[in-house]
Amino acid sequence: xxxxxxxxxxxITKRGQNVTFRxxxxxxxxxxxxxRQTLGQGPEFLTYFQNEAQLEKSRLLSDRFSAERPKGSFSxxxxxxxxxxxxxxxxxxSSFGTxxxxxxxxxxxxxxxx
Amino acid sequence: AQKITQTQPGMxxxxxEAVTLDCTYDTSDQSYGLFWYKQPSSGEMIFLIYQGxxxxxxxxxxRYSLNFQKARKSANLVxxxxxxxxxxxxxxxMRExxxxxxxxxxxxxxxxxxxxx
Numbered sequence: 001x002x003x004x005x006x007x008x009x010x011x012i013t014k015r016g017q018n019v020t021f022r023x024x025x026x027x028x029x030x031x032x033x034x035x036r037q038t039l040g041q042g043p044e045f046l047t048y049f050q051n052e053a054q055l056e057k058s059r060l061l062s063d064r065f066s067a068e069r070p071k072g073s074f075s076x077x078x079x080x081x082x083x084x085x086x087x088x089x090x091x092x093x094s095s096f097g098t099x100x101x102x103x104x105x106x107x108x109x110x111x112x113x114x
Numbered sequence: 115a116q117k118i119t120q121t122q123p124g125m126x127x128x129x130x131e132a133v134t135l136d137c138t139y140d141t142s143d144q145s146y147g148l149f150w151y152k153q154p155s156s157g158e159m160i161f162l163i164y165q166g167x168x169x170x171x172x173x174x175x176x177r178y179s180l181n182f183q184k185a186r187k188s189a190n191l192v193x194x195x196x197x198x199x200x201x202x203x204x205x206x207x208m209r210e211x212x213x214x215x216x217x218x219x220x221x222x223x224x225x226x227x228x229x230x231x
Contacts, residue, residue: 033218042118042205042221043159048212055214089157102149103219105159 004106006092012112013082020078021109025094032075033103034067035091043091049075082113116141116210118222125227127196134181135191135225137206147209148189149219150180154202165189196229
């Protein structure tokens with residue numbers, strides 16, 4: 001069990017550029033979540049996958065945000081035409097999917113949009 | 115809509131003392147779950163403890179215990195015998211049902227705990 005892995009740890013980009021983040025969940029976990037955390041706030045839910053199916057995406061912040069989980073393994077979160085307001089920590093979590101929904105989080109990707 | 119409130123932006127405690135971090139919640143669901151997570155400066159959210167709404171006993175995990183008062187809708191985290199390594203942000207969270215029929219977590223704003231020698 002190597003835990004949830006996220007890459008990169010830090011990303012600096014210019015406004016208007018596209019960025020993509022990767023998350024590798026714990027291997028036996030079928031559920032994967034993306035959250036966004038801004039300074040002074042708790043994590044905010046963005047989207048959710050069960051295996052390869054994206055079952056909840058209504059909380060994605062705009063149509064510039066998209067996520068995929070091909071083959072139900074790793075996941076990517078893409079932000080197109082980044083804006084300064086997108087600067088935040090993007091956290092990935094995975095779980096077995098038990099009723100108490102204990103999530104295991106990665107260390108996040110810190111995005112800075114200049 | 116579910117809501118988690120953490121009213122303490124920061125707390126200070128001396129090493130080896132106990133500390134209580136407050137959390138109140140608001141929900142109309144009869145069945146719900148409450149969680150506490152720790153976030154050190156490295157950024158990773160670390161699960162600490164879980165309390166189900168129907169659990170009769172307060173949850174305990176080592177030095178962590180959850181003071182669950184259902185009628186008052188509070189779920190305070192108690193850390194006994196604080197250690198320097200406990201310095202971190204602490205988040206209270208509640209299981210939130212989604213339209214898809216599954217659930218995610220809704221988090222409070224967090225409390226920064228600083229443990230001094």
